[in-house]
Amino acid sequence: MKINDNISIHFLGAAGTVTGSKYLIDTGEKKIMIDCGLFQGLKKLRLLNWDYLPVNVEEIDAVLLTHGHMDHTGYLPRLVKMGYKNAIYGTAPTLEIAEIILRDSAKIQEEEAQKANKEGYSKHSHPAPLYDLTDAEKAIHHFRTMPEGEWLNLFEDIKVRFQYNGHIIGAAFIELDVHGKRFVFSGDIGRKEDLLMRPYKKPQRADFLFIESTYGDRLHPKENLQDKLQKIINHTVNKDGTLIIPSFAVERTQTLMYVIWQLKKKGLIPDIPLIMDSPMGANVLNVFHNHKSWHKLSTEEYTAMCNAFTIVQEYKETWEVIDDRRSKIVIAGSGMITGGRVLTYLQQYVDLPETSILIAGYQAEGTRGRKLLNGCVDIKIYGKYYEVKAEVFEIQTLSAHADQKELLDWMSEISNTPEQVFIIHGEAHAADTFRVKIKDTYHWDCSLPELYDIISVPA
Template sequence: MSGGHTTLTFLGGTETVTGSKFLLEHEGTRVLVDCGLFQGERRWRRQNWEAPDLDPAGLAHVMLTHCHLDHCGYLPALVRQGYDGPIWMSEGTQALTEIVLRDSALLQERDAEDARRDGYSRHDPPLPLYTVADAEQAIRQFRTLRFDDDAELAGDVGVRLTRAGHVLGSASVSVRMGGAEALFSGDLGRPSHPLLRPRAVPPAAATVVVESTYGDRAHQEPEGQSHEALADVVRRTVGRGGSVLIPAFAVDRTELVLLVLSELMRDGRIPKVPVFVDSPMALAALDVYRMPEMRSELRDGVVPELVHLPHLEAARTPEESMRLNNPRTPCVIISASGMATGGRVVHHLRHLLPDRRNAVVLTGYQAAGTRGRALIDGAHEIKMHGRYLPVRAEIVQDEEFSVHADADELMQWLRSLPEAPETLYVVHGEPEASEALAQRVRDELDWTVVVPRRGERVRVG
């Protein structure tokens, strides 16, 4: 695969639903699309600490589809290893990724210090994957592109961003190199999003790389009123004197949860109890959604303030957060992370899970190996900070919050492409989900479809 060919190497986001990294190369020019952290099972998290399969200093460009950690969270490590070039993304992604990386770096440093103090790491001394200083350097390298503009970058690289409708700023990325064009779907939203403008149709490409998070399932349409699972558990929990903990991603998910809670209280479907947002990152992200320059991202009719809750309070300091571990009165606590893998929500779980009066509501996809998945699967004990805790609180999942396209909606997006690709690569899904989507495409569209292995290298165009 030498000479004038353009090649694509799958460095992450294959055989799992995290760690997206895709390397394009043509005659010495190298472009990385997404630079995510591996999350979930230990075998995947260990990949974050392995030597990278590329020379960061030799990259010309990095491009981001959106701000979630499994797509952007390795950037500070890449910069620490020598990448000093531009990192391209939409304006909305820039604003949110700054928040995400600063928070991730702070957690990396804090987790390393906690492990050192409490002695539950195998390493001596425990070190963070990257630091706040690394994150700040990565942020200084951010550059923005407009949606639907054809941009020409250094090294004869062309790029176009198309709305993906997943979270604020999310994009599908089309890259042109050496006469070849590859399209990366990024995470695709559903045809309709409660807050955002709908996804758009990107230009045709001979090589298409599509996500498959929900490649083997369809979202269940609610029977009767929307979000009744959430409303019902709030009513029951408050009735027995308990509190409801909602682990939610700080970006997009917390905003949607607040929007739904506002509607449920307005309509009298749940009591008007205090709602606490215990995530400085989520509060910062909410401010981004409210920025005047982001109005073009939002659907018509979405009011600037987004939420109307009579008793909304923010836990900004660690002391305010700790007070929520033992609520004096029934309340709803929203805290990151959405899969309960880290952040302040872990401390709330430690205090609230052992009490049968309380409830935990999971609001979206829970990757294998996460605490959220373990809770959904009915775990009786959960390990936290080296200790096992009993799970006595009620566990409920409200899947209506998902803004990931399901299998039918992924097929709809593929059918909307202007031309059938020469090859479709199915990535960013657990193996059964990726294989299910690939087989469905073969059966219904008769395309050439591949579920690539990690490290596999192929020709583009």
């Protein structure tokens, strides 16, 4: 029963920035959080992860996840630690991905805190992890699976549906009907044509639309992915070098493996060692195996692709790969070079002119990946600076984010005029450029909420 004239929307992340997705819908009766992501990138954003949320966490009734990426799920252990006691909902692959990411994130934070304590490079007297493995497990205990494409009653007069969205395995946009008003959260929208994911579904109605704008100011280049990757690999082999590809463990790693496997199968690159060094990436491969209906790969393709690579599990194996100075291709996490095994490779290889580094995805402001793209002369890893002599390449075609044209296409079947459109999950220029484009294309009024804004809308 409707007892409130207004619904409050709290923008707790990915507002005025591209990271830390968190939105709280307060109906007056229920409080529902959509996504619960970690801030990444600039230090001033990362520091926000240590703050308590400006809401009463114990009063939140449900958390809904659009997909499993860190900037949409990585704050969950903190939320539970602050007193959240209810269910965390997502599609089956999303929850499996989130389990992998949270455990991996907790382990890395524990290891880096121990390393900082031992080697004394932190400014803090007693460096501590943001959360540990116990905190991660407590959050995972709250996970509840939701089907794709079905309306379900969440609470009285509130129903929800998760719809296939491409981007990564398990990703969905969320439709939340509150007293007959439809709130649509785009999450991260995938590509219309993707090597692994099927095309995104489209919303048919939205009274209040929350639309991402990561690439709202640009179109992805029309480059031939196989040709460009082939040239970079062969160029690196010709100088007896190693190609290091920092990669997101979810979907990007699997796509890179697929394309490189295809090049090797066709004889377009030399028969050199292919390494996938990401425990998280290896676990994500199992999610692909468990949820075949969510992606395009056949069982035969999946098996052949995996067999073409040496999949590194233990850290001691990383050093065996490093000590083998033959030309090779190494795919290693993390995608923005903010942590993970790729840091160990860069410590050993970034100062060698024969090394190539391939940036294959979006790099948030303040990350090592963005700095490499901007031509930095050195990078800081674990308190020490390393001179950059490696060649740095970039491929934008692999982005799992829709570009401006695809974002507009995703909205194209909304039959009504939304009461409000909130442009979120984008850096300032991208978001504002997209605001103008939506206005010119659909004549919808849009707003650009800032972090911690509270906006009231009619129920």
